[in-house]
Amino acid sequence: MDRPSGQGRVDASGRATASATGAGRRLVSRSRSIGDVSFGTALEHASGTRVQWATADGLELVGWGETARLTASGPDRFDEIRAQATAAFDGVDHDGPAVARPRAFGGFAFHDGHEPRDPWTGFTAATFVVPSVILARTDEGTWLTAVDTSDDDATRALESWYDRLSDGPAMRSSGTGPGIDDTRRTTSREQWTEGVETALERIADGVLEKVVLAQALEVDLETPLDVPACLERLRRRYPNCYRFLFRDGESGTFFGAPPERLVGKSGTDVRTEALAGSAPRGDSREADEELADRLLDSEKIRREHGIVVDTIRNQLEALAADIRVDERRVKRLATIQHCWTPIEATLEAGHHVLDVVEALHPTPAVGGIPPGAAWETIRDVETFDRGWYAAPIGWFDAGGDGEFAVGIRSGVAREDAVTLFAGNGIVADSDPDDEWDEVVLKYRPILDELRE
């Protein structure tokens, strides 16, 4: 398969098959550099599928329209997406720098048996799109890319979008929040306590070691949410988090600012991490340090976190020759701090990033261990539909490189309502009341930005 990396044209070879829009024709991508354009304004005027992806190291991507669509359901969904991706990207012809190359953006539902229902209407068990227009910004500049199925069409689209975007504003205010009318937790305190106690009984019986239980918060807004503006505000407050949005036609917009990388793959280099165990931020430096020390010293957190590290290591062993687990440390975010262990590996050649996604999802940072008992407990006790929450969200390219975050600190926005999601790891000595309070901390990043 051609690998659209480096400057210059990648020669066409082979052909795409029927799984891409423009069936049977290879994708052609043309790019040119463009001055400052407001990504938020570009998305606001776009219709159809819209995506955004941004990383802590300064890469920002937005895309709209679709030149190829990949969807799958059931237990083979990762394989199916990979097969459709191979067909869609086969012989891709990209003229431009690597940063502007065509990418497939999308995600998976947490469960493979996902049945879309409110607020997840329109979200399948796995959907990816290769947008027909992409803006890519790094510290070095901004690139506009048009993706189509012929040189003429891609070049024409590129010029026409260049003119339209160059006429638009270079910046747009990220404004203030839409204001909150009302909030409702979908899980009552009694249901939550019962759920945690069910998990604790299963742990005491020895069938379960750890499970992450989550809940949802329905928020009625005073005015509709401008999601790109909200993500821009989140960038300022949470600079070390990802930011993403995915809107499929008339569906709601799934968006968030997750602190957790599921996987980043470039060639055979893979980066992932264990992020599990949480504490609030302190009011003073001393209080903050003390909370961080307690997080690192706590026996409960050490066990909870260790399960995640060990499981990731085991899951990677089938794919990687060399796995390097870094020191356990604290990752500080504006309103919460986490126990964090970066992990790197060298993959055996020939793997697609989706191989790693499939091997890792769900890590026990959002699922549990053993996986079967954890999934059963989640199904038995949770009172809402996880949909794409806590599941892989990200992108991959024609060469099988890509990056995925864990879709936490996230929500679905529809008109004048947003549903937020948050969960906590439950282990042997978890206390239902403490866990209830900790969940609130995880709603905060987005909830704070919804206030006026």
Ligand SMILES: C=C(O[C@@H]1C=C(C(=O)O)C=C[C@H]1O)C(=O)O
């Ligand atoms: C499940 C969430 O967060 C996960 C659970 C954590 C914990 O139990 O301490 C910490 C980080 C995340 O891996 C969430 O934010 O919804």
